[in-house]
Amino acid sequence: MCLAVPGKIISIEPNGTGKVDYMGTTVVANLSLLPEAKVGDWVIVHAGFAISRLDRQEARRTLRLFKQLEKLNSSD
Amino acid sequence: MTRRETSAELFERFRSNLTIRTLLKAIQREIKPLNRSLRIMEVCGTHTMTLHRSGLKPLLRETGVEMVSGPGCPVCITPDFYHEAIIDLVTSRRNIVVATFGDMTRVPTRKGSLQTTVPAAGSEIKIVYSPEEAQELARNRPDSEVIFFGAGFETTIPAIAFTVRQAASEGLKNFSLLGALWLIPPAIEAILQSGEVTIDGFIYPGHVSAIIGQQAYEFVAEKYGLPGAIAGFEPADILLGLLSVVRQIRQGQPTVANEYRRVVTFNGNQKARQLMAEMFEPFEATWRGLGPIKNSGLRLKKEWQSFEAREKFRLRFEAGRPHPAGCRCGEVLKGLIDPVECPLFARSCHPDHPLGPCMVSYEGACLIEYKYSSGAKRK
Amino acid sequence: MKQISLEIGSGGRLMQEFIRDKIVRVFNNRYLKPLHDAAFLPEGLALTTDSYTVDPIFFPGGDIGSLCVNGTVNDLVVSGARPEFLSLALIIEEGIDMPDLEKILLSIKKAATRSGVKIVTGDTKVVPRGQADRIYINTAGVGRLISRPQxxxxxxxxxxxxxxxxxxxxxxxxxxxxxxxxxxxxxxxxxxxxxxxxxxxxxxxxxxxxxxxxxxxxxxxxxxxxxxxxxxxxxxxxxxxxxxxxxxxxxxxxxxxxxxxxxxxxxxxxxxxxxxxxxxxxxxxxxxxxxxxxxxxxxxxxxxxxxxxxxxxxxxxxxxxxxxxxxx
CATH class of the missing domain: 3.90.650.10 (PurM-like C-terminal domain)
Structure with a gap:
């Protein structure tokens, strides 16, 4: 099962694992597949491994798109 | 997005009623000139889950989009003979520890399931959440042979690759892998080649794509002329993907759209792809329902054979008749029938007593249909 | 089904079927039949019972002791009864640490005081190692009806x-x-x-x-x-x-x-x-x-x-x- 929600890296251990926070619940994730990950990044974790970094700029862009569509609808 | 905004608030907006209504309306607007309804296949169990759990499926149907579930559940597409081979082993040999994901233990076969099986003395079946947990078991139990029985797509395979390589570098001799490792693009191609299902386009999986990237699906647009979009897992993500697919159809310009850009890049996770290529090689694997598909499975390369449970324990894979008679999981996985069209569905086959894997897995189309669909209330 | 599976106890559909077919049918009487959280007895009394097998026995926010009082008290409350008396039956696995047991008993006492119930009878059994998982507890509760669910x-x-x-x-x-x-x-x-x-x-x-x-x-x-x-x-x-x-x-x-x-x-x-x-x-x-x-x-x-x-x-x-x- 894929975990849709990104968590935030709050610490990185010397052994290559990181503590990832989901609204107060934390998991230990292996960061080996995401060597560029740093504290403060939002990441997608799957089967105990961080596999992707969340691009916040893109997330914001999508939210803006929703807003535009809303306007388009209301002008119908 | 302000600095204080948390991921919680972010995903709220991807689920909000307003966003959903907005997107549905936009889809409706695009679909109207087509004067027909569309059949779109999703190839990811988590998408199937989101569609049902959020109640989107009937709303989409009203909008003119029929969602068809494809082979998006790794537990479901793993044929019985993997389970039967490991059941034979754990019931006949001492000091074997089979570590596997929870869903895998409940898949019913002619030899029972891993859950109902009685292991030989000193042997046992352990549920784990990550391949690394299985490796930890091997470290802590040097007198046992630990086999990680893992089913997964490209999302899970890099984690397994990493774990095996780690075991090799540690010189861990009592750890091995029985992998049921499946690749999505060859399965999509097999579905298209068979020509059995009529589909107008695809919603591509989110996190499989995070690994393999947008480039992996280009053949669908180029060779088969079908549109598609990569989508995330929130309801709004899926609708955004559908909006793109419908637009591609209306404009007659099929492509691979990436509507999950906050997570998926064009080339995916290079490090993970390198690791997969280093450890595994493709082979013609047999899928439940779809049968043998060229280059659709991964197995450990020659140099890692000492970690291949199949070799190490001489496991015998015996392809047999589907179990049980009447179970139509195979057709469900191909998108040929809806779960409700299977004669066993909700009659002799239900979550308390599953007869096929699609009723076992959280990502299985039958279990999801049973749990969440209002149209099929059973008494 | 020839053997009992864990699923029978999961609270789901199989358990409902089991209760209907194997319990109600056999013991059928007018007090049992409505299958409320508690039985409504003559003279405005309500009776309920529950067994507690939680694993682990200590967990954040409580332990098997607080659970075995609150669970039974709550069954009475939602049946419209003010909880008054509890029984307490302990099934203890040989070898459990005395401080753990004392901690559980203290939790029971605290929870009972908080709900205003008295523990008025009980039973203690110790079983050989491996025949239970540390401790199981059964409580029954009697309460006085102040209303009836409608x-x-x-x-x-x-x-x-x-x-x-x-x-x-x-x-x-x-x-x-x-x-x-x-x-x-x-x-x-x-x-x-x-x-x-x-x-x-x-x-x-x-x-x-x-x-x-x-x-x-x-x-x-x-x-x-x-x-x-x-x-x-x-x-x-x-x-x-x-x-x-x-x-x-x-x-x-x-x-x-x-x-x-x-x-x-x-x-x-x-x-x-x-x-x-x-x-x-x-x-x-x-x-x-x-x-x-x-x-x-x-x-x-x-x-x-x-x-x-x-x-x-x-x-x-x-x-x-x-x-x-x-x-x-």
């Missing part, structure tokens, strides 16, 4: 109230088993519901503590008894922040997670407003909310429906056997 008076337009955030006990137990490399602030909500007793005089028609199977199962079972369908709004169901994070990680549905200190209440529209006001004043139910209502327009009789955040409708089925056993 499901037959529930009508369309009546409101459905939940007394606080759901899922905390179930999740705290799952995490306490330490399987997930997870740490969390989630604590069990294990607590007595005696503060709900006055609501029987404020128009509550029906109450149920939300235990195994979670909110979804309770709603689905209520719908089964009624002539009208139920509709609840996902958006209005209170969930704590930590629960929302944890269920995302684990991919589980919080509506199927158990509570041990929350109840579902049904009351008429006017009364529900009064009840909500009362609940919000109490620290134990500050986050209480009206989450839905009894329907006459949407759905079919017997159905409990959820309007999702996305605006879709989905059916709430009772729990099937997927969640982990031994949470209470």
């Amino acid at each position: 499901p037959e008076r529930i009508n369309p337009g009546d409101k459905i109230i939940v007394t606080g955030p759901v899922g905390e006990h179930g999740l705290a137990i799952m995490l306490a088993r330490n399987n997930f490399r997870m740490s969390s602030k989630v604590r069990s909500d294990c607590a007595p519901l005696t503060f709900l007793l006055p609501l029987w005089k404020k128009g509550a028609l029906w109450m149920r503590d939300i235990t195994r199977g979670g909110l979804a199962t309770v709603l689905s079972e209520l719908a089964d008894r009624l002539k009208h369908p139920l509709l609840v709004e996902e958006e209005k169901i209170p969930l704590s922040r930590a629960i929302r994070g944890a269920v995302e990680i684990l991919g589980i549905d919080p509506l199927y997670l158990a509570c041990e200190g929350r109840a579902l209440i049904v009351a008429g529209e006017k009364e529900a407003a009064q009840i909500l006001k009362y609940l919000k004043k109490n620290p134990a139910s500050r986050q209480a909310a009206i989450i839905g209502e009894v329907q006459d327009r949407i759905g079919r009789p017997g159905e409990a429906l959820l309007r999702t955040r996305s605006g879709g409708l989905r059916l709430l089925e009772p729990l099937t056997s997927e969640l982990l056993p031994r949470i209470c």
Whole structure:
């Protein structure tokens, strides 16, 4: 099962694992597949491994798109 | 997005009623000139889950989009003979520890399931959440042979690759892998080649794509002329993907759209792809329902054979008749029938007593249909 | 089925069938038959019993001691009875540490004092190592009826109230088993519901503590008894922040997670407003909310429906056997 929600890296251990926070619940994730990950990044974790970094700029862009569509609808 | 905004608030907006209504309306607007309804296949169990759990499926149907579930559940597409081979082993040999994901233990076969099986003395079946947990078991139990029985797509395979390589570098001799490792693009191609299902386009999986990237699906647009979009897992993500697919159809310009850009890049996770290529090689694997598909499975390369449970324990894979008679999981996985069209569905086959894997897995189309669909209330 | 499987005890459909076919049919009598949380005896008395096998026996927010008192007390409260007396039967595995046992007994005492119940009889058995898992406890409770649940008076337009955030006990137990490399602030909500007793005089028609199977199962079972369908709004169901994070990680549905200190209440529209006001004043139910209502327009009789955040409708089925056993 894929975990849709990104968590935030709050610490990185010397052994290559990181503590990832989901609204107060934390998991230990292996960061080996995401060597560029740093504290403060939002990441997608799957089967105990961080596999992707969340691009916040893109997330914001999508939210803006929703807003535009809303306007388009209301002008119908 | 302000600095204080948390991921919680972010995903709220991807689920909000307003966003959903907005997107549905936009889809409706695009679909109207087509004067027909569309059949779109999703190839990811988590998408199937989101569609049902959020109640989107009937709303989409009203909008003119029929969602068809494809082979998006790794537990479901793993044929019985993997389970039967490991059941034979754990019931006949001492000091074997089979570590596997929870869903895998409940898949019913002619030899029972891993859950109902009685292991030989000193042997046992352990549920784990990550391949690394299985490796930890091997470290802590040097007198046992630990086999990680893992089913997964490209999302899970890099984690397994990493774990095996780690075991090799540690010189861990009592750890091995029985992998049921499946690749999505060859399965999509097999579905298209068979020509059995009529589909107008695809919603591509989110996190499989995070690994393999947008480039992996280009053949669908180029060779088969079908549109598609990569989508995330929130309801709004899926609708955004559908909006793109419908637009591609209306404009007659099929492509691979990436509507999950906050997570998926064009080339995916290079490090993970390198690791997969280093450890595994493709082979013609047999899928439940779809049968043998060229280059659709991964197995450990020659140099890692000492970690291949199949070799190490001489496991015998015996392809047999589907179990049980009447179970139509195979057709469900191909998108040929809806779960409700299977004669066993909700009659002799239900979550308390599953007869096929699609009723076992959280990502299985039958279990999801049973749990969440209002149209099929059973008494 | 030739052998008993764990699923029989999971609180789901198989358990309902087992109770109907193997218990009620055999012991059939007019006190047993209604299958309430407690039996209504002559002279205005109510009797209930429950066994506790939770694993682990200590967990964030409680232990098997507080659980075995609160669980039984709550069954009486939601049946309309003021809990008065409890029995206490301990089945102890040989070798359990005395300080652990003392800690549990102290929890029992504290919980009993808090609910105003007296432990008036009991039993102690010790079984050889391996024949039980540390300790199992059975309690029975007697209470005096101050009202009777009136499901037959529930009508369309009546409101459905939940007394606080759901899922905390179930999740705290799952995490306490330490399987997930997870740490969390989630604590069990294990607590007595005696503060709900006055609501029987404020128009509550029906109450149920939300235990195994979670909110979804309770709603689905209520719908089964009624002539009208139920509709609840996902958006209005209170969930704590930590629960929302944890269920995302684990991919589980919080509506199927158990509570041990929350109840579902049904009351008429006017009364529900009064009840909500009362609940919000109490620290134990500050986050209480009206989450839905009894329907006459949407759905079919017997159905409990959820309007999702996305605006879709989905059916709430009772729990099937997927969640982990031994949470209470």
